[in-house]
Amino acid sequence: MPSVEHDPFAEVLEPPRHESPHEKAMRERKEAEAKHVSDMIDEDIKQERARLKKERNVVKVLLLGQSESGKSTTLKNFRMTYARSEWEAEKASWRTVIQLNLIRSINAIMDTLQAEIDGEPIRADAIHSQTQSAATPLRSGKNNNENNDEEEVDKRRPGTSRSLTPTTEDTVDLDSGLLDDELINQLRTQVTQLKLRLAPLRRVESQLKHELGAGTEEVTESPTTKGTISGNGVQNDGSITGRHENGFSRRTSVQTERAIKGESIEMRVMSQSPIGESRTRQVRGDEFFVRGWRWREMLRTSGLVSGFSAVSGSGVASREDEDATEAIWRCKGDMKVLWTDEQVRGVLRKRGVILENNGGFFLDDIDRIATRSYEPSDDDVVRARLRTLGVQEHRIIFESLASQKGVLADPGREWIIYDVGGSRTVRRAWVPYFENITAILFLAPISCFDERLLEDSNVNRLEDSVTIWRAICSTKLLARTTMICFLNKCDILKRKLDAGVEFKTYVPAFGDRENNPGVVVKFLRNRFKDILNKHSPEKRATYIYPTTVTDTKTTAVTLTNVRDSVLHEHLKRAEFL
Ligand SMILES: Nc1nc2c(ncn2[C@@H]2O[C@H](COP(=O)(O)OP(=O)(O)OP(=O)(O)O)[C@@H](O)[C@H]2O)c(=O)[nH]1
Numbered sequence: 001m002p003s004v005e006h007d008p009f010a011e012v013l014e015p016p017r018h019e020s021p022h023e024k025a026m027r028e029r030k031e032a033e034a035k036h037v038s039d040m041i042d043e044d045i046k047q048e049r050a051r052l053k054k055e056r057n058v059v060k061v062l063l064l065g066q067s068e069s070g071k072s073t074t075l076k077n078f079r080m081t082y083a084r085s086e087w088e089a090e091k092a093s094w095r096t097v098i099q100l101n102l103i104r105s106i107n108a109i110m111d112t113l114q115a116e117i118d119g120e121p122i123r124a125d126a127i128h129s130q131t132q133s134a135a136t137p138l139r140s141g142k143n144n145n146e147n148n149d150e151e152e153v154d155k156r157r158p159g160t161s162r163s164l165t166p167t168t169e170d171t172v173d174l175d176s177g178l179l180d181d182e183l184i185n186q187l188r189t190q191v192t193q194l195k196l197r198l199a200p201l202r203r204v205e206s207q208l209k210h211e212l213g214a215g216t217e218e219v220t221e222s223p224t225t226k227g228t229i230s231g232n233g234v235q236n237d238g239s240i241t242g243r244h245e246n247g248f249s250r251r252t253s254v255q256t257e258r259a260i261k262g263e264s265i266e267m268r269v270m271s272q273s274p275i276g277e278s279r280t281r282q283v284r285g286d287e288f289f290v291r292g293w294r295w296r297e298m299l300r301t302s303g304l305v306s307g308f309s310a311v312s313g314s315g316v317a318s319r320e321d322e323d324a325t326e327a328i329w330r331c332k333g334d335m336k337v338l339w340t341d342e343q344v345r346g347v348l349r350k351r352g353v354i355l356e357n358n359g360g361f362f363l364d365d366i367d368r369i370a371t372r373s374y375e376p377s378d379d380d381v382v383r384a385r386l387r388t389l390g391v392q393e394h395r396i397i398f399e400s401l402a403s404q405k406g407v408l409a410d411p412g413r414e415w416i417i418y419d420v421g422g423s424r425t426v427r428r429a430w431v432p433y434f435e436n437i438t439a440i441l442f443l444a445p446i447s448c449f450d451e452r453l454l455e456d457s458n459v460n461r462l463e464d465s466v467t468i469w470r471a472i473c474s475t476k477l478l479a480r481t482t483m484i485c486f487l488n489k490c491d492i493l494k495r496k497l498d499a500g501v502e503f504k505t506y507v508p509a510f511g512d513r514e515n516n517p518g519v520v521v522k523f524l525r526n527r528f529k530d531i532l533n534k535h536s537p538e539k540r541a542t543y544i545y546p547t548t549v550t551d552t553k554t555t556a557v558t559l560t561n562v563r564d565s566v567l568h569e570h571l572k573r574a575e576f577l
């Protein structure tokens, strides 16, 4: 047995014999450096472990849904309730967006009036819906319209409603043809005068668009998509068997599923997980990815928008912003005349232009907005429309809520909410965010049952939502993700049904049920639930809510339920792991 006193390493570790003082100093310095490096590595490992542990506790929510479904509006509700100080600090910067939203509506009215004066034919779908079953327009315009004139006018004007069915409650006595000569002459004189007086708004519109960037433009149909896929609307032949599932046609599924799933392989290779990435902007193609809410600041610092000078959170306006405010203030009277004139309203109705159903509708607020000292209210910001580009990441720490009434048994919990763009061309960017996501909050705008996608007029918007829902429910990567679905825009749904638009015309499977919002919501709720149950790789709870996310009071209640359900499922899963 070796002697206990003998340490085999002692000899090796001993400093060299006969070491000079200089050599000793050098050796000790090297040893100190090595120890420093080793300590740094230890510290890095410790921090990485802590970060991973913390990440596991972070709740990650991904907002999904087609463009204009209400994802960003839902996020605004979250932030307004749970990140109040940031919300307050950024509220002022929405003023320009709201001003632009208002100006666009005014310019859209002027364009519609001009079309009337010029005798442009009315959109085919608007004529159909006033004179006969509105089912026909859902088919591809090109293939189903024998009348060439009708085909020609199926080019939508930006800013006007895409509804296929205008309201039927025509209170103004206008026939379905053009106005008579006397009225047209009257209108021509009025419009010519108004055009001159409202001319500054055209300049301001392009100035603000330039300032705010691509998010101010809605995605439009590419020439290659138009007319290339036929008959992708919800079928109207009354049959739901065979080709249909849950009452909806399956034809677009392949395309959308491919958009979400097929490209996922490519995307996973291309992009890193968002976690751990720096909070900086990344450019992918022509979309930019932003961490955080400060889009205005980002635009300015990136130099992507030339001449940009932002309104900061403190409310200091740029020269362009002041210009816009002044022009809007000067045009206030004329804007009001335009919007309240009965003859103008009649023309809008006749041409199927229902601005009230569009995002960013502020025409009823001209008095308040067209002032020099206008400051957006919470409600204004929630209703403002700015298309999301790329993916935005928002962190909410629930700690601040500990003091608020009735909320939170889980202080300090961090949530990351990802908001994405919803138009078809950017859906591939969703996939990298599927990994490790706690919950998906899916927005299905159910009022859109009679509308087509802006980016592909062959596809019915409700069907598109159903297709995306089916695709995400069946994605294996999301098997353990909590699925929450908002059947959104219930207010617009009600308006449409009250105006006499028949839901069954667009969704034959609805059959002879009563055409009222409660029945339609129940029907759709069951359909979305069936899809979840049928396509989920594993059994999971159903959380489906009818919502109007522009109504901040009722949405706050829904979000409390969502928060509790997500947290509950998150903790259950953590326990299980
Ligand atoms: N009337 C009404 N308007 C809504 C509702 N939800 C959203 N909106 C409006 O619809 C517009 C579009 O909503 P967003 O939240 O910007 O849509 P999004 O899904 O983020 O759209 P993308 O960013 O293009 O993907 C906004 O002007 C909202 O104010 C709703 O329930 N009712």
Ligand SMILES: [Mg+2]
Residues within 6 Å of the ligand: 071, 072, 073, 386, 387, 388, 419, 420, 421
């Ligand atoms: Mg958005």
